[in-house]
Amino acid sequence: DAGVTQSPTHLIKTRGQQVTLRCSPKSGHDTVSWYQQALGQGPQFIFQYYEEEERQRGNFPDRFSGHQFPNYSSELNVNALLLGDSALYLCASSFGPRTGAYFTSYNEQFFGPGTRLTVL
């Protein structure tokens, strides 16, 4: 059973460019979250996708956008790249609730290996 997979592993871009990162969730999971981890810091929540919609968003500008496909895989897009966008981008998958109510009990997230983005 494959875990969470992300592509590419590494990426180098220049300021002003656009980038797309991809994530395939663990088998059976339907919810995907994206995190940004700067060097020496803990991961920061970007947003979460469930049923192909953005369910919640962290404190990130609109340059960061995403998409979830019917097979539950997801993309993270970043426009107009800045030097400060250089980071490890992590994808995490989990089971989502069925009722639409907030689910704050057992919600273990499985993280992928990440995509290392360098902006020059």
Next chain:
Amino acid sequence: DAKTTQPTSMDCAEGRAANLPCNHSTISGNEYVYWYRQIHSQGPQYIIHGLKNNETNEMASLIITEDRKSSTLILPHATLRDTAVYYCIVLVSGTYKYIFGTGTRLKVLA
């Protein structure tokens, strides 16, 4: 958002118990505490979680104080492979997002 405070770093001798503390004094009554660890810039790995009662699994034990303002993760017999950054996280009530702090860098010494 509920915040957690952890020591920046700790050392532990191989084979001994590693006790990693976490302060979460603003936690609400229905918010869970989760622990993850991250080894050398890999993706974080789930360890354990709890609400009020102490919890134990094959990896670790979690001790939560009665007032729930702090908790301790215990690795009973630390090995060199347990060297990692350990994150204590509170899943904010009514949201889906983990709030990570800067974590504790645990170094297990031979």
